[in-house]
Amino acid sequence: MFEKIELAPADPILGLNEAFRNDDRPTKVNLGVGVYKDNDGRTPVLNCVKQAEARILASQTSKGYLAIDGHPEYRAMVQSLLLGASHPVLAEQRSRAVQAPGGTGALRIAADFVASQTPVKRVWISDPSWANHRQIFETAGLEVHTYRYYDAANKTLNFDGMLADLDALGPQDMVVLHGCCHNPTGVDPDLAQWQTLAACAKQQGWLPLFDFAYQGFAVGVEEDAAGLRHFAETVSELLVANSFSKNFGLYNERIGALTLIAANGEAADKALSQIKRVVRANYSNPPSHGAEVVATILADAELRALWLDELAQMRERIQGMRSALVEGLSSAGVAGDFGFIQRQNGMFSFSGLNGEQVAKLKQDHGIYIVGSGRINVAGLTGHNLDAVIAAIKAVSE
Ligand code: LMR
Numbered sequence: 001m002f003e004k005i006e007l008a009p010a011d012p013i014l015g016l017n018e019a020f021r022n023d024d025r026p027t028k029v030n031l032g033v034g035v036y037k038d039n040d041g042r043t044p045v046l047n048c049v050k051q052a053e054a055r056i057l058a059s060q061t062s063k064g065y066l067a068i069d070g071h072p073e074y075r076a077m078v079q080s081l082l083l084g085a086s087h088p089v090l091a092e093q094r095s096r097a098v099q100a101p102g103g104t105g106a107l108r109i110a111a112d113f114v115a116s117q118t119p120v121k122r123v124w125i126s127d128p129s130w131a132n133h134r135q136i137f138e139t140a141g142l143e144v145h146t147y148r149y150y151d152a153a154n155k156t157l158n159f160d161g162m163l164a165d166l167d168a169l170g171p172q173d174m175v176v177l178h179g180c181c182h183n184p185t186g187v188d189p190d191l192a193q194w195q196t197l198a199a200c201a202k203q204q205g206w207l208p209l210f211d212f213a214y215q216g217f218a219v220g221v222e223e224d225a226a227g228l229r230h231f232a233e234t235v236s237e238l239l240v241a242n243s244f245s246k247n248f249g250l251y252n253e254r255i256g257a258l259t260l261i262a263a264n265g266e267a268a269d270k271a272l273s274q275i276k277r278v279v280r281a282n283y284s285n286p287p288s289h290g291a292e293v294v295a296t297i298l299a300d301a302e303l304r305a306l307w308l309d310e311l312a313q314m315r316e317r318i319q320g321m322r323s324a325l326v327e328g329l330s331s332a333g334v335a336g337d338f339g340f341i342q343r344q345n346g347m348f349s350f351s352g353l354n355g356e357q358v359a360k361l362k363q364d365h366g367i368y369i370v371g372s373g374r375i376n377v378a379g380l381t382g383h384n385l386d387a388v389i390a391a392i393k394a395v396s397e
Contacts, residue, residue, distance in 0.1 A: 012131040016368050028366035029384045034183065034347045035251060036314050036378040046249045048307040052296035056289075068276045068284070070099020070257075071291035077298040078257045082212065082225060082240055089232050095261045096272040098279060099286045101254040103213045103243025104132060109258045110209055110239050111140035112278045117271070120174045120207055124166070126150070128372055130183045130211070133176060147175070150185045155340040155352065157187050163200060171205040177231075179212030179240070180224040181346025184374035188218065188345050194227035198234035208235060213243040213256075216311045217318070218345035221247075236263040244294050246347065247311055255290025314378070318347060321380040325349070328389040334396050347378040357395040365391035 010018065016032035035043050069075065075097040079090060089095050100106035114120045123137040126149035134144045148161030166175060177197070182188050189197060201208050210228050218224045232238055243256040258275065262268035279285065297303040326338045341349045353361070353373040361367040367388055369375045380388060 012371055016370065019362070020368050023366055023368075025366040027387060028368070029379070029388060030368050031376045031379045031388070032368045032370055034246065034376055034378070036246065036249065036318075036347065037381060039317065039381045039383075041379075041381050041383065043251070044249065046307065046310045048297050048303045048310060049248060049250065049293055051306070052293045052300075052303055055296060056292050060292075063288075066099070066285050066288050066291070068279050069097075069272065070286045071288065071295055073299065074099055074291040074295040075257065077295055078242065079259055081215070081221070081298065082228060082242060082259060083232055084222065084225065084229055087229060087232060089261055093265045094236075094263065094268050095232075095259055096268045096275075097257045097259040098272070098275050099291050100241070100256045100258050101283065101286055102245055103211065103241055103256040104136065105254065106241035106243070106256045106258040107133070107136050107209075107211065108140065109275060109278050109282070110241055111137050111142060112282070113258075113271075113275050114174055114207070114209075114239075115140045115142050116278070117274045118207070119172050121172045122169075122174070123209075124169065124173060124175045124206075126162075126176070126178065126182070128184055129176070129178075131370070131372075133211075142174075149182075150187060150350070152352070155187075155350075157189060157193070159189065159193055163196060166197065166200050166206065167204065169204055169206040171207075173206040174209050174239075175201070175206050176209050176211055177227075179210045179215065179228050179242075180218045181214035181348070183213070183346070184348050184370065184372055185350040186344025186346050186348050187350070189227060191226055191230070194230050195234075197227075198231045201231065201235050207237060207239065209239040209241065211241050214246055214346045215242065216247045216308075217315055217347060221308065221311070232261055237261060244290065248294060248297070248307070249314075250290050250293065253290030253293070254287065255294060318378050321377050321385070322349065324385055325377065325380060325389070328385060329392065332389050332393045334389075334393045336396075341377075347376055349375045349377050351375050351392075353392070353395070360395040361391055365394065367391050 020030045078097045079095050122143045124145050124147045125133045127146035137144045147165035148158050151158040215224050238261040240259040245251045297307050322342050326341050329338045351373045
């Protein structure tokens, strides 16, 4: 029966890594997948992680299973990191978190939970959105639609279009919102816009699902959660899928969480019991290491301060690369105003390069970016920047 199976298309993001590995040009540059690189092109293990791991290794006495919902201290710390330790939802004990294998794992748990336990039939993702969103929700049997988000002509948020689309939704709809550092555009709502969106969710009764994979990459850990925190004060029910791949550099540990907020503690407990069934049926219980690392860092004042410092260094290096890219493109005489690159948040820049230009960057110059024109600015370094600018100039002429 297997001989009838057709070859699946390469993944639009992770598939680039394979093509990159098979490219033998020494000057090749991978600006595809959202992974942070330091100025020497390495994806470092953070010092706070190294120190936490040393402590864990010295004190660990067992490799017994974690509970279905994961590491207890980790789950508590995730909620206060997302919501802020003094958020009313925490005081009212209306939130529950389940450890998940990365942000993708958290999204898939959310999708299965929502499809089996709620009236939600349709999921609305931004246009454009992270390339994996659609298949995660479709695989769970949900219908996926898009809401207006990006104004390509002005390289800004099409807030009026977004609001008009979300204003037409109701309790059978779930809306995926990128908590900060929108992937792929880097364009986020401001606080006033978040407030308007939260009022819309409350009035229309649609369920918000925050995809929060880049906390700390726009302005800071607290600032970047402002939209989410306001939503959590406004609506009674909410989901958050978060990831620590990027902000702790724990990519291959697959560590994230799904957090649920319900109208009261009893409803939250019942929902949690169903989420745990989803987990049990999919992978039984989560792996331990990433959760122990994150919990150890967040619980220790010194390690936490070191983490915030290392996160700030990553953020600042990316911002520096944004400025250098803008300056470089304009001094190379590439036509157009690239100031928008500096206004975008997070790892990515939605360059505006079209499919043909993206293909040429790869074929003629060995520079790999996502087909939508998304550049991973976190992969630019002092060593590859000039080559990238020269290639963009060549494909833009
Ligand atoms: C990305 O968008 O590049 C990252 O979120 C990695 C991934 O899994 O696609």
